[in-house]
Amino acid sequence: MELLNHLIDILLHIDKYLDGLVADYGLLIYGVLFLVIFIETGLIVMPFLPGDSLLFATGALVAMDTLNLYWVLGLLISAAILGDTLNYWIGRSIGQRAHSLSWVNQQHLDKAQDFYQTYGPKTIVLARFVPIVRSFAPFVAGVGEMSYAKFISFNIIGGVAWVLVCGGAGYFFGNIPQVKQHFELVILAIIVISFLPILIELFKARRKSQA
Numbered sequence: 269m270e271l272l273n274h275l276i277d278i279l280l281h282i283d284k285y286l287d288g289l290v291a292d293y294g295l296l297i298y299g300v301l302f303l304v305i306f307i308e309t310g311l312i313v314m315p316f317l318p319g320d321s322l323l324f325a326t327g328a329l330v331a332m333d334t335l336n337l338y339w340v341l342g343l344l345i346s347a348a349i350l351g352d353t354l355n356y357w358i359g360r361s362i363g364q365r366a367h368s369l370s371w372v373n374q375q376h377l378d379k380a381q382d383f384y385q386t387y388g389p390k391t392i393v394l395a396r397f398v399p400i401v402r403s404f405a406p407f408v409a410g411v412g413e414m415s416y417a418k419f420i421s422f423n424i425i426g427g428v429a430w431v432l433v434c435g436g437a438g439y440f441f442g443n444i445p446q447v448k449q450h451f452e453l454v455i456l457a458i459i460v461i462s463f464l465p466i467l468i469e470l471f472k473a474r475r476k477s478q479a
Contacts, residue, residue, distance in 0.1 A: 290334055298339055301326060302347045309351030312358075312372065312407050319402060320434050327438025341431065348427035352392070352406040356419055359410025366411050380404030389414065392422035396430035 290297050301322070308317035323344065329335045359366065366372050380401050384391045395405035409419050 290329065297335070298343055301340070302343045305344055305347035306351040306354075308403060309348055309406070310354040311351075312355065312376070312403050314403065316400075319399065319430075320397070323431060323434035324438035327435035327440075329438075330435070331439045340435070344431045344435065345427055348396070348431055349423055352423045352427065353420070355403070355406035356410040356414075356416070356423070359407035360413065361410075363411060363413075366407070376400055376404050377408065380408045384408050384412070389418055389422055392419060393426035393429065396426040397433070 304317055304322060305319065307314050308319045326335065326340055326344070330337050330340055362369070366377065367374065380391075380395070383395060383398070383401050384405065387394055389409075391405050392409060395401045406419070406423070
């Protein structure tokens with residue numbers, strides 16, 4: 269329980285933690301940012317890592333000239349694309365056995381598959397903005413044997429869009445005094461907005477089943 273509370277605190281106050289990391293580790297922070305984004309998108313056992321909120325906070329630090337814009341864009345876009353690529357090939361190598369593996373969260377896998385069935389290949393782009401589904405979508409694409417040529421195209425588009433949208437939001441809005449004072453509320457709003465597509469689809473599916 270203590271670990272969970274600590275993770276929630278990091279998520280809601282990631283701006284302060286990121287400031288501390290920059291002060292303590294200097295240029296090494298770029299490596300830390302790369303690893304967090306790469307692991308969150310590349311390993312389905314780590315879907316709880318902060319993705320959207322980390323990009324938002326990083327964008328705010330770039331706006332303050334604490335971090336270099338070009339280093340951040342290059343590293344984080346690369347991490348997002350490479351992470352999804354690794355995830356795809358893991359899913360491709362495991363195939364349908366994924367449904368019987370104990371270390372794969374079956375509820376999250378089912379949710380990602382439902383999302384994929386609804387949106388098709390566009391899931392690789394749209395899922396970038398949905399926590400948890402983001403970590404499972406490329407894995408599901410691999411399990412379903414989506415052609416790599418199609419996957420990599422959507423992967424690149426999604427990776428670039430995700431970093432630019434979330435990082436750009438932090439760049440333009442992260443240093444507004446009201447936002448800085450209520451950063452945890454902004455993060456909660458980002459999380460809620462991210463889950464809206466899933467909630468809307470669940471609502472639609474429920475209405476259809478009751479009709």
